Amino acid sequence: MRTTSNPVFKNLPKQEGGGYATFGSAQTGAAQVAQEYGYGQQYPAPEQYRTPQRAMTIDDVVTKTAITLGVLTISAIISFFLTNDNPSLAAPFVIVGGLVGFVLVMVASFGRKMDNPAIVLAYAACEGVFLGALSFLMTFQIQGVDASVLIGQAVLGTFGVFFGMLVVYKTGAIRVTPRLTRMIIGGLIGVMVLMIGNLVASFFTDGGFGLRDGGTMAIIFSLVCIALAAFSFLLDFDAADELIRAQAPEKAAWGVALGLTVTLVWLYVEILRLLSYLNND
Numbered sequence: 001m002r003t004t005s006n007p008v009f010k011n012l013p014k015q016e017g018g019g020y021a022t023f024g025s026a027q028t029g030a031a032q033v034a035q036e037y038g039y040g041q042q043y044p045a046p047e048q049y050r051t052p053q054r055a056m057t058i059d060d061v062v063t064k065t066a067i068t069l070g071v072l073t074i075s076a077i078i079s080f081f082l083t084n085d086n087p088s089l090a091a092p093f094v095i096v097g098g099l100v101g102f103v104l105v106m107v108a109s110f111g112r113k114m115d116n117p118a119i120v121l122a123y124a125a126c127e128g129v130f131l132g133a134l135s136f137l138m139t140f141q142i143q144g145v146d147a148s149v150l151i152g153q154a155v156l157g158t159f160g161v162f163f164g165m166l167v168v169y170k171t172g173a174i175r176v177t178p179r180l181t182r183m184i185i186g187g188l189i190g191v192m193v194l195m196i197g198n199l200v201a202s203f204f205t206d207g208g209f210g211l212r213d214g215g216t217m218a219i220i221f222s223l224v225c226i227a228l229a230a231f232s233f234l235l236d237f238d239a240a241d242e243l244i245r246a247q248a249p250e251k252a253a254w255g256v257a258l259g260l261t262v263t264l265v266w267l268y269v270e271i272l273r274l275l276s277y278l279n280n281d
Contacts, residue, residue: 053249060253075128097130114255154272
């Protein structure tokens with residue numbers, strides 16, 4: 001298994017004869033389940049669970065992901081309308097929701113609790129608060145554009161990319177090779193360094209490096225981030241496929257749902273940011 005860019009699916013062990021277009025197929029004989037959520041802990045092999053459990057299937061992944069996204073969506077809608085009625089809540093919602101969501105991801109990562117539904121759903125709720133308030137902040141100042149339309153376009157674009165990459169993976173149009181994995185992870189590291197550098201520079205220079213000021217450089221940077229998020233789905237699908245082949249226990253689907261949600265959130269934010277740039281002329 002290739003190393004994935006998503007911390008939920010990072011460093012799965014390699015498997016001989018693994019496929020690239022079998023997301024959802026359950027095959028026996030996988031050498032190890034292995035899934036890390038974070039940066040060092042390996043997901044326990046199925047035989048390490050103390051009580052026998054039903055093996056995870058694609059239906060489990062779909063169901064758990066739908067529940068997680070449902071909680072996130074409801075939370076985001078409530079957050080958006082609350083901030084729309086009281087704009088002073090926007091900044092606290094973004095800060096608190098984002099920070100708590102990040103902490104929950106770290107707890108799931110280092111605490112090996114990526115298959116804990118309470119943590120996954122709590123993350124979804126906090127991230128919904130974050131996204132609802134952030135969506136308001138990104139759209140309410142744009143003149144002549146309905147915020148709901150812009151947000152709707154971002155949502156459609158996000159799921160369009162998601163399903164498009166699922167088709168690409170399932171048909172094997174792009175193979176998840178070690179080289180592709182290294183390229184994606186290298187790109188993600190580069191983007192992260194640039195984001196941190198831009199943030200630090202913004203403390204001393206208005207707009208920092210210009211990566212988030214809405215100009216040409218900002219548009220290019222958002223396009224790069226969208227492309228990286230899209231390709232990250234391929235690695236996520238491949239990691240989830242490995243868990244299904246290895247007959248991981250059913251509750252491991254919560255970790256898959258969490259990993260996919262993390263990527264979906266990032267993709268949505270970048271698409272909404274790009275749309276706000278293009279409409280804020």
